[in-house]
Amino acid sequence: xxxxxxxxxxxxxxxxxxxxxxxxxxxxxxxxxxxxxxxxxxxxxxxxxxxxxxxxxxxxxxxxxxxxxxxxxxxxxxxxxxxxxxxxxxxxxxxxxxxxxxxxxxxxxxxxxxxxxxxxxxxxxxxxxxxxxxxxxxxxxxxxxxxxxxxxxxxxxxxxxxxxxxxxxxxxxxxxxxxxxxxxxxxxxxxxxxxxxxxxxxxxxxxxxxxxxxxxxxxxxxxxxxxxxxxxxxxxxxxxxxxxxxxxxxxxxxxxxxxxxxxxxxxxxxxxxxxxxxxxxxxxxxxxxxxxx
Numbered sequence: 001x002x003x004x005x006x007x008x009x010x011x012x013x014x015x016x017x018x019x020x021x022x023x024x025x026x027x028x029x030x031x032x033x034x035x036x037x038x039x040x041x042x043x044x045x046x047x048x049x050x051x052x053x054x055x056x057x058x059x060x061x062x063x064x065x066x067x068x069x070x071x072x073x074x075x076x077x078x079x080x081x082x083x084x085x086x087x088x089x090x091x092x093x094x095x096x097x098x099x100x101x102x103x104x105x106x107x108x109x110x111x112x113x114x115x116x117x118x119x120x121x122x123x124x125x126x127x128x129x130x131x132x133x134x135x136x137x138x139x140x141x142x143x144x145x146x147x148x149x150x151x152x153x154x155x156x157x158x159x160x161x162x163x164x165x166x167x168x169x170x171x172x173x174x175x176x177x178x179x180x181x182x183x184x185x186x187x188x189x190x191x192x193x194x195x196x197x198x199x200x201x202x203x204x205x206x207x208x209x210x211x212x213x214x215x216x217x218x219x220x221x222x223x224x225x226x227x228x229x230x231x232x233x234x235x236x237x238x239x240x241x242x243x244x245x246x247x248x249x250x251x252x253x254x255x256x257x258x259x260x261x262x263x264x265x266x267x268x269x270x271x272x273x274x275x276x277x278x279x280x281x282x283x284x285x286x287x288x289x290x291x292x293x
Contacts, residue, residue, distance in 0.1 A: 074104035081113050090117050101134075108141035112150075122154050123161070125283045139290055151291035158288050165281035169274045176271035180262050187259045194255040198248040205241035208234050 081096030097113035111134040116122065118131035128135070139147070212234030219228050261267045266275055 074100045111138035162281045162284040165277045169277040172274035179268045191255040194252040198252040201245040201248040208238035
């Protein structure tokens with residue numbers, strides 16, 4: 001067992017003993033003995049240290065060979081994806097691109113392939129959010145020169161698409177204004193009619209309820225069944241008018257909301273389509289900006 005002495009200022013000694021177990025302390029006279037675990041032995045036992053240079057080189061070579069095989073597999077899958085994409089088989093190409101990215105995730109090309117499939121080669125951005133992660137990964141891994149080449153290839157086409165979307169959105173906005181102005185008079189008449197109807201039914205209900213209540217107070221004071229019958233008739237009328245008033249209130253609320261919606265821009269079908277085209281234009285311009293960074 002290896003043993004070394006360390007001199008202290010008070011002439012005492014600490015003895016360090018290398019052992020194969022956890023450290024233990026024992027005091028013998030003036031000497032303090034500490035047994036230190038044999039860390040080299042444990043490291044050799046679990047295979048992390050103590051390997052020969054030849055073994056370490058073999059492990060490194062095995063890792064490099066595995067990485068090379070994965071890269072070769074990813075490259076083959078990428079070529080198959082490109083061939084399927086060129087042939088118009090977008091579903092098959094997308095699967096190959098995903099398999100290629102799974103085999104070697106550090107390559108930006110399969111992730112760009114997924115984006116090209118999802119956007120029909122940057123011509124349809126309606127499903128761009130379905131490949132957002134692939135898009136971000138492709139841009140993060142892509143070299144600057146490759147990004148510049150893509151910008152040179154796609155930016156002019158994307159600029160044209162964005163301009164066309166904005167122009168169409170402007171036309172649809174004008175149609176939205178015209179459609180809402182054309183429909184507004186009818187909605188205003190409907191709103192006015194619903195308001196009058198609601199007021200009439202509520203007034204009749206209130207009058208019937210009040211009259212029936214007043215007559216009910218005189219039933220016992222007046223002889224005969226006339227007052228009782230009148231009170232019952234008015235109570236029944238009030239009950240019916242209650243439901244009619246609720247229906248009139250519902251019709252008024254619906255007419256009111258329709259008029260408010262008509263006065264707000266972009267609420268017609270033309271306006272909704274204009275908003276969609278503007279959103280598409282914003283997405284396209286963000287893609288252009290990303291490629292030109």
